[in-house]
Amino acid sequence: MTACIIAVGSEMLTPFRVDTDSLFVTEHLNTIGCDVRMKVVVGDDVGELAAVVQSALEWADVIVLTGGLGPTEDDITRDGVAQVLRRSLSENEEVVDRIRQRFARRGLAMPDINRRQGMVPEGATILENPNGTAPGLWLEQGRTAIVLLPGPPREMKPMFEAVVRDRLTPRSNGAGLFRRVLKITGRTESDVDATAQPIYGPWATQAVPISTTILAVLGQIELHLTAKAPDRTIGDRALDSAVGALGTALGDSVYSVDGSSLEAVVGRMLKERRLTIAPAESCTGGLLSSRLTDVPGSSDYVLSGVVCYSNRSKVEWLGVPEALIAEHGAVGEPVARAMAAGIRERAHAGIGIGITGIAGPTGGTPEKPVGTVAIAVLCGNVEKVRTFQFFGGRELVKFQASQAALNMVRLMLLSS
């Protein structure tokens, strides 16, 4: 089963907006064995939309259109589709009533313009929209199902999950695609691939084939596994075994196989061990604290943190000896260690972290270029201090440093 996804809206043909609805639709079409072969973005023009739908009808089993179902003149999806399929449009009283009631519940009268949203092409099935005024529409032409969905994700997604998926599933006779993502940090892409490729290579041709893509993203490597299987149970079984094999080979560097972020993984470990944590941040400027506290429930283990940008603040807030800074400079392992010790004591925390470095773009020297970051983690009697050399701009250096600090905590907890 093949699909074409069409996003309708002139705003997505500007430099400011990208169509993201199609990512969700693709994921869900894939799991029911439907292969997305093409995606198109077209503006608010009936003729142009009609031409795109016409040409997709020639090959696609499913055409999913998102957007253009609003009440205004430039919402042209209903008209474009009706034109290609040569169906007449007429006002559906039931739909208009439902929209009218929606307004009434908020004490408002329905503007006349919203009647447009009650226009339904001949032969269409109406898909209810509990989260907005625009209903979805389902049409069939020959072997092709044509699905019109509202553009706003909070309306489109529930509608897809509630009705569209179930309606499409029986039409599929192919295998579904099921996915798993392994997140890895602390290793390079080529290093990960050198270890993983001999393992995943043969999977491409096995009974339940698994294809593997390696992606290097901000401070981590992701391995995306896609299994082609007749159903979820079989797909999951193949993926479980694949994830297990890769996990064994890649060891500690795999921090998540369920989509969790590194801060969530570390948070879970801290909670399990009833440990608290406090970061003292210079070059990361609060990013590590902010990431730790992005996790719901983090107040259980984050007590406090200090951002100490100036030397004076390192001395006053954390008790870093002035002489240490004078001797070694503010960026370096001795100061990172003293920061970690200071915050741990003063915050009464189980784990203290000290991060000091040069985020750039200025401030680098030949011995300590931009991107040099020293990180110390203290926990009980264990201490770990490392110097990293990161690349990229200021925000990238900050992120990689926060990532490296979280990973040092994770590895320390794993081996404790």
Next chain:
Amino acid sequence: MTACIIAVGSEMLTPFRVDTDSLFVTEHLNTIGCDVRMKVVVGDDVGELAAVVQSALEWADVIVLTGGLGPTEDDITRDGVAQVLRRSLSENEEVVDRIRQRFARRGLAMPDINRRQGMVPEGATILENPNGTAPGLWLEQGRTAIVLLPGPPREMKPMFEAVVRDRLTPRSNGAGLFRRVLKITGRTESDVDATAQPIYGPWATQAVPISTTILAVLGQIELHLTAKAPDRTIGDRALDSAVGALGTALGDSVYSVDGSSLEAVVGRMLKERRLTIAPAESCTGGLLSSRLTDVPGSSDYVLSGVVCYSNRSKVEWLGVPEALIAEHGAVGEPVARAMAAGIRERAHAGIGIGITGIAGPTGGTPEKPVGTVAIAVLCGNVEKVRTFQFFGGRELVKFQASQAALNMVRLMLLSS
């Protein structure tokens, strides 16, 4: 002049990747008067790509293809385009030599597979790629220019700017589109539109027409102005006057007309006034400090900051009286004010900020629901304390609170 942008690559038909090259291409095509009417994403399939190019040839003056110029079997853009245009492909010695030299400069031998990148369709002009191995290609068929660009942005963008734009400009006889973005915070979308619409409404039909789009994004409202003008000078003149008129009407709530972020704007104001700043953050967990220190040169005005998640840390790090917390609770204006006063004194800063609230998802009460945030800003003898009610999930509440705090600082500095 109309354009179709085609992104080639099966990875962009997965749930993981979105085509972003087209945003850059669109922006630059627009400025030379070229209207992007359609965008397509197609996989690594010669036949499917050929069909898409074929149908774009029927209407587009320019077809820009990105991606699929690599050296492997699944890089099929050259083949697909050559097939549609019925041009033969042959190896270009000069191109292969250049690729060979590129490898040699790194002390490597060119893998044989890279010869594919030297395959050039009959009649094509070669566009040099200083940042990678794949050259771009320029072809013409009838009235249509067909441009093949490499997918990686760091190769594609310089190539577009260095040669493609200049080659396309003389083909354009239409007006260019020139853009400006006003960023606004502290007001709702409907409130901004009620003020702005009567002003921008008439611009759509003036001699140099300006269209306006209003977008509500994370913690702010953006007004996107697009002028259609024969050249940049005329476009800029119209936009300057438009920005001036909207600025007057919207007043203080406009914080940027040049794309700057709120933290950069506040940073600039602090630098000009030689003021320093120190945040004490509870519910934002370090996000405000992190945003302030995202700005290059922020070490001039950010001295230090404290993340005080626990009550004890508010007392110990900042000197917030225990009795105050007992009487009013940790979330509220009295504690926010005491946090701001404490951090200002202990960090020796000109401006102290205190933020305390409930980021959720738990911790809300009927009187103080999730999203309740109290913010205090102290500067000299001036103090400002406010309570906000934000909506959305945990990260959204954190962001909006940091945005509101930055805006309070901005407004205070504006009126000082």
